[in-house]
Amino acid sequence: MIEALDPQTRRVLAAALVALAWLALCALIAGREVLRRRARLRAVADLARGTGEPVLVAFASQTGFAEDLAQATATALTASGTPVTLRDLSEVTAADLTAARRALFVVSTTGEGDAPDPARAFIRDVIGTRPDLSGLKHGVLALGDSSYAQYCAFGRSLDGWLTDCGAQPLFDRVEVDDGDPAALQTWRERLAALTGQGEAVAWTEPAHGAWRLAGRRHLNPGSPGGEAWSVRLEPVEGPVDWSAGDLFELVTETGDATRDYSIASVPEDGGVELIVRLVQTEDGRLGLGSGWLCRLAPEGGILQGRVRTNRSFHAPDGDAPLILIGAGTGLAGLRAHIKARAAQGRHRNWLLFGERTLAHDYLHREELEAWTASGVLQRLDLAFSRDQAERIYVQDRLRAAAHEVRASVAEGATVLVCGALEGMSQDVHAALTDILGAPALDALAEAGRYRRDVY
Numbered sequence: 304m305i306e307a308l309d310p311q312t313r314r315v316l317a318a319a320l321v322a323l324a325w326l327a328l329c330a331l332i333a334g335r336e337v338l339r340r341r342a343r344l345r346a347v348a349d350l351a352r353g354t355g356e357p358v359l360v361a362f363a364s365q366t367g368f369a370e371d372l373a374q375a376t377a378t379a380l381t382a383s384g385t386p387v388t389l390r391d392l393s394e395v396t397a398a399d400l401t402a403a404r405r406a407l408f409v410v411s412t413t414g415e416g417d418a419p420d421p422a423r424a425f426i427r428d429v430i431g432t433r434p435d436l437s438g439l440k441h442g443v444l445a446l447g448d449s450s451y452a453q454y455c456a457f458g459r460s461l462d463g464w465l466t467d468c469g470a471q472p473l474f475d476r477v478e479v480d481d482g483d484p485a486a487l488q489t490w491r492e493r494l495a496a497l498t499g500q501g502e503a504v505a506w507t508e509p510a511h512g513a514w515r516l517a518g519r520r521h522l523n524p525g526s527p528g529g530e531a532w533s534v535r536l537e538p539v540e541g542p543v544d545w546s547a548g549d550l551f552e553l554v555t556e557t558g559d560a561t562r563d564y565s566i567a568s569v570p571e572d573g574g575v576e577l578i579v580r581l582v583q584t585e586d587g588r589l590g591l592g593s594g595w596l597c598r599l600a601p602e603g604g605i606l607q608g609r610v611r612t613n614r615s616f617h618a619p620d621g622d623a624p625l626i627l628i629g630a631g632t633g634l635a636g637l638r639a640h641i642k643a644r645a646a647q648g649r650h651r652n653w654l655l656f657g658e659r660t661l662a663h664d665y666l667h668r669e670e671l672e673a674w675t676a677s678g679v680l681q682r683l684d685l686a687f688s689r690d691q692a693e694r695i696y697v698q699d700r701l702r703a704a705a706h707e708v709r710a711s712v713a714e715g716a717t718v719l720v721c722g723a724l725e726g727m728s729q730d731v732h733a734a735l736t737d738i739l740g741a742p743a744l745d746a747l748a749e750a751g752r753y754r755r756d757v758y
């Protein structure tokens with residue numbers, strides 16, 4: 304029947320079908336967002352159940368683990384009949400603390416002994432003052448990793464500040480070294496004592512699910528650097544939802560450790576795509592997670608894992624520009640954001656991407672070029688460090704475009720940075736500080752317009 308139509312009508316019909324499909328996709332994405340918000344509101348409302356004065360559970364999280372534990376803490380307290388107010392630390396005021404009788408803080412440390420980005424406003428507006436907290440009893444769960452020089456630095460300083468302000472500890476601070484299960488058990492026992500329950504409260508562990516290794520592709524054959532692989536995992540137990548910026552937590556082959564990877568795809572892709580750097584020691588041993596994903600796990604085989612919310616790296620709503628900056632496998636988190644923006648019809652996206660050589664390390668080249676041609680990327684700046692005598696990195700491209708960076712930020716841009724903490728993210732931070740000025744960059748971070756997923 305379509306063949307019977309003249310070419311002009313066929314073209315109009317085809318264009319109308321494309322437009323309809325596009326509208327349907329946009330409606331699907333908008334619908335998912337509404338459902339996500341409703342689920343969050345429902346979760347908060349459920350926590351208000353129980354009798355007595357609510358315990359304030361406040362969290363500061365960079366990559367979502369503290370948030371997960373705060374949520375589990377709140378659920379456990381609610382289940383034992385203790386009402387809870389669950390808040391991001393960025394939403395806690397000095398007045399909240401003076402009014403509360405009991406408060407639990409679940410906080411991580413990031414960077415080099417720094418507080419998570421969302422805690423900035425709290426540090427300036429609350430820690431910067433000295434409220435009288437003599438009416439408050441508090442407990443601190445400090446997350447960290449003892450391989451960093453400043454172990455649990457933020458949890459420790461927050462605990463010290465609370466005590467200095469007159470708050471009384473409900474129990475000794477519990478420090479969790481790299482997710483140590485024994486320390487988490489101690490925390491559960493403290494909660495049980497708090498609620499007058501037996502040995503430990505009921506605790507909901509995050510559930511890992513089955514994912515099929517649907518395929519993998521070597522992205523940079525011939526590279527002077529380590530191998531980078533595109534790895535695709537598909538959920539076995541039905542569709543899984545997430546937001547651009549979220550992480551995939553892989554259970555390693557031995558089953559006793561997990562590894563986080565930035566997700567490089569959106570749910571509409573039907574699977575999680577990762578960009579994984581294969582870790583290899585000089586004597587040829589492979590990294591626990593990367594070796595499993597890139598080499599050892601059989602294609603078509605089943606792995607265990609889950610999607611983890613990484614709220615501090617979500618993009619803000621709205622049409623304001625995005626400046627996306629990343630190097631190497633850091634392209635992963637940025638790619639998910641660009642895909643989400645493309646589906647939303649938001650095209651004010653500027654990507655600055657760095658790697659070693661154009662010939663071998665231009666990861667996802669065809670896709671980036673197609674996005675540039677179609678206008679999804681308004682601007683693409685590439686920095687291939689080894690292609691000329693002088694080394695050139697993304698921070699150099701950023702400095703060279705200082706005027707445009709300032710103009711874009713003045714228009715409301717959000718800056719997203721994804722990739723290695725050492726080197727890239729520190730140098731990009733220094734470049735942004737020079738371009739915008741330290742106070743303006745701080746203000747940008749506090750407003751949620753400077754967001755990082757660095758590792």
Ligand SMILES: Cc1cc2nc3c(=O)[nH]c(=O)nc-3n(C[C@H](O)[C@H](O)[C@H](O)COP(=O)(O)O)c2cc1C
Binds near residue numbers: 447
């Ligand atoms: C980039 C980066 C920097 C980190 N820096 C520190 C640090 O200086 N001190 C520390 O004790 N832990 C450090 N950690 C470990 C985190 O505190 C730990 O992984 C924590 O569980 C993360 O919790 P979150 O997901 O809530 O942010 C760092 C982790 C990352 C990824």
